[in-house]
Amino acid sequence: MKFFIDTANLEQIKEAQALGVLDGVTTNPSLMAKEGIKGEKNIIQHYVDICNAVTGDVSAEVIATDYEGIIKEGEQLAKLHKQIVVKVPMIKDGIKAIKYFSNKGIKTNCTLVFTAGQALLAAKAGATYVSPFIGRLDDVAYDGVSLIAQIRLIYGNYGYKTQILAASIRHVMHIIQCAEVGADVATCPLSAILGLLKHPLTDSGLAQFLADYKKING
Ligand code: G3P
Numbered sequence: 001m002k003f004f005i006d007t008a009n010l011e012q013i014k015e016a017q018a019l020g021v022l023d024g025v026t027t028n029p030s031l032m033a034k035e036g037i038k039g040e041k042n043i044i045q046h047y048v049d050i051c052n053a054v055t056g057d058v059s060a061e062v063i064a065t066d067y068e069g070i071i072k073e074g075e076q077l078a079k080l081h082k083q084i085v086v087k088v089p090m091i092k093d094g095i096k097a098i099k100y101f102s103n104k105g106i107k108t109n110c111t112l113v114f115t116a117g118q119a120l121l122a123a124k125a126g127a128t129y130v131s132p133f134i135g136r137l138d139d140v141a142y143d144g145v146s147l148i149a150q151i152r153l154i155y156g157n158y159g160y161k162t163q164i165l166a167a168s169i170r171h172v173m174h175i176i177q178c179a180e181v182g183a184d185v186a187t188c189p190l191s192a193i194l195g196l197l198k199h200p201l202t203d204s205g206l207a208q209f210l211a212d213y214k215k216i217n218g
Helices: 010-019 029-034 040-053 067-080 092-104 116-125 134-139 144-158 172-180 190-195 200-217
Strands: 002-006 024-026 057-061 084-089 108-113 129-132 163-166 185-188
Touching: 002 010, 002 190, 010 040, 010 190, 024 185, 040 057, 040 067, 057 108, 067 084, 067 092, 084 092, 092 108, 092 116, 108 116, 116 129, 116 144, 129 144, 134 144, 134 172, 144 163, 144 172, 172 185, 172 190, 185 190
Parallel strands: 002 024, 002 185, 024 057, 057 084, 084 108, 108 129, 129 163, 163 185
Antiparallel strands: none
């Protein structure tokens, strides 16, 4: 399974990259706003800075919601860097735009996906990635991980190449459950990636090893 980091925070992106297990980055307008990145010029520069900090795909989201606007914005974003993936919302004009980008060889991430039907449409349009938001589904008492499993089954039935990018991941168990049901990618906050490291028996075991070493070696 690939690990993406879901943030626009450059320090966290660099920290995850330094771990050696990072495969890409996802951003969205809310994450950019959280970092205080304002104005078109600064936003563009920030995407370039993120691309230069990592080796994998970097999702940059369009703001336009009409077909022509999505195409114009997406083509501009795609020209910024070869690692850019154009993130497009799951709306009618978005699906049409994904088909256009797919024909042009521009990578896309279909975002704000909450049903298997939406994921099926994204795959048929040729999206590179589909982003089901599992945490937000859990928030409203639907099982987000079950949606990942359902999409995996459907994509397998027809051999769709669209990669399932589990998004809105909130904690370590989400990552593990997504791996169990075969998500291609998990995009996570840094805290969830680092959370995978942790177990109290690892900490107490290491403390014991170091204490025993000290006993015999002073
Ligand atoms: O990648 C999508 C993600 O940023 C949404 O996460 O936590 O806002 O539901 P969240």
